[in-house]
Amino acid sequence: MAGGDKHSKTEAPTQKRKKEARKDGQVIRSEDFVTWASVLVATMVMPMLVRNGSNAARDALAMMLQVARRPDEGVLVSSVGEVMTSTLGAIMPTVVIMMVIAVVGNMAQVGLLLTGKPLKPKFDRLNPLKGFKRMFSVQSVWGTITALLKLTVIVAVAYTTLRSSIAELVAASPRSISSLLAEAASMSISLVRTIAIAALLLAAFDYAFQRWKQYRDMRMTKQEIKQESRDSEGDPHVKGRQRQLRMQASRNRMLAAIKDANVVITNPTHVAIAIEYKASYGVPRVVARGVDALAMKIKAEAATHNIPQVESRPLARTLYALCRVGEEIPPELYQAVATVLAFIQRLSDAQRTYVSTFDLHVPDSWSADGVTPERVSPTRRKMLERQAAKHAT
Structure with missing residues (x-):
């Protein structure tokens, strides 16, 4: 089952999965990379450290000789202070460089990460059986x-x-001790x-392998991705x-508003x-x-409230x-529309139930073709044209 589940994890990990792993402290970091980078930089700054150290030692020796010639308390305190300042000035640049390398090395690998989860005690680690399994894990x-590869390479290089x-030192001509x-x-x-x-090359290779292994272990099944999508976005x-x-x-609210309408154009x-028109609206x-079934509901609702219905195909389309609802x-x-409303106002209550097309002369200029083109988006114009072609009689 485990092998089958492993082979079924064919999908790349999602950003949420990566963030959760990072939050849990599951990040790849090579301590060897930082250590050997510091050592490499140390070998580069070693000449400066030796030069500063020799200067500091020379100054300290001069101070000691001065104190020996003039055993005065004030001179002693001043000399000790100068020696300490000189010593710190000699070693501090190297210390600061090492600290910067350590911080930059770790930041380059994992970025800024503050989490306490890896420090929490895990009592399952006390299980001897699991400990035995970890001893022979991948x-x-x-x-x-x-570790053996690093040791072998270091010994071979050394x-x-x-x-x-x-060989070069032995073959050289006799020299002084210094x-x-x-x-x-x-x-x-x-x-x-x-x-x-x-060692840095080996550490880089190990870091790349660890990243690949973490990516492989974090892969997800298709079902896990679906479940995560449901958890984050909801079940479709x-x-x-x-x-x-x-x-x-929304449809019910729209149908309920029909009772306030002045006319329904079909x-x-x-x-x-x-x-709907009210003087306060302007x-x-x-x-x-609505169209089709919804149009029938609108007409039925209008008939229920005795709202007059005017048949005008070009104006309705x-x-x-x-226009959208509320516009x-x-x-x-x-x-x-003003002509329609004025016509409705002149009708008696008995005539207001339904008004046929022949009762109202609709000019051809009311069709969609007579409307300013910029008022209609391409999508809505195509829809209008399809409906006009579909319902043309």
Whole structure:
């Protein structure tokens, strides 16, 4: 089962999975990389440290001789202070550089991370059986292999470098003791630098392998990705049901507003637009709109409240294409809608139930083709054209 589950993890880890792992302290960091980088930098600043150290030692010796000639308390305190200042000035640059290397090395690998989860006690580590399994885990085996590889490479590099350096030192002409010591110090620094470079290459390889292994272990199954999507965004079925309920509630509010409409303009069967006008509005506005089944509901609701219905195909289609629920009608249709409202006002109560097309002469200029093009978006114009072609008789 474990092997099957491992092989089923074929999907790349999501950002949420990566953030959770980082929050838990599961980050890749190579201590060897920082250590050997510090050693490499130390070999580069060693000449400066030796020079500053020798100057500090010379100054300290001069101070000691001065105190010996003049055993005065004030001179002693002053000399000690100067010696300490000189010593700190000699070693502090190197210390600061080492600290900067350590901080930058860790920041480059894991960034800024503050978490206390790795410090929490895990009592399952006290289980002898799990401890035995960890001893022979892939992580432990890889750690042993890399340790042996590092040791082998370091020994090989040290042996090769020392053999060539000693051969050069022996073949050189006789020198003074100070010259030999300087040469030996230079060879030692060169040896340490070469070892540090080799160790850095190994640390970089180990870091790359650890990142690859972490990526492989963090891979997810398709089911896990689906479940995570549901947890973060919600179940698609539930979201669809909620969206359906919201649309139904919005539709019910729209149908309830029809009782306040002054007129319903129809297609006559495929489109219905309910228009409301009050003096306080200034401009008529659409309170309901719909096509097909929804248009039939709008017409039925209008009949229930004795709202007059005017059949005008071009005006109904144009209003549906240009206006949303709650929007005012566009200026291009002021005259058309005003004519309809004025006509309705002249009708008696008995005549207001339904008004046919022949009772109202609708000019051809009310069609969508007569509307200013910039008022209609390309999508809505295409929809209007499709509906006009579909319902043309």
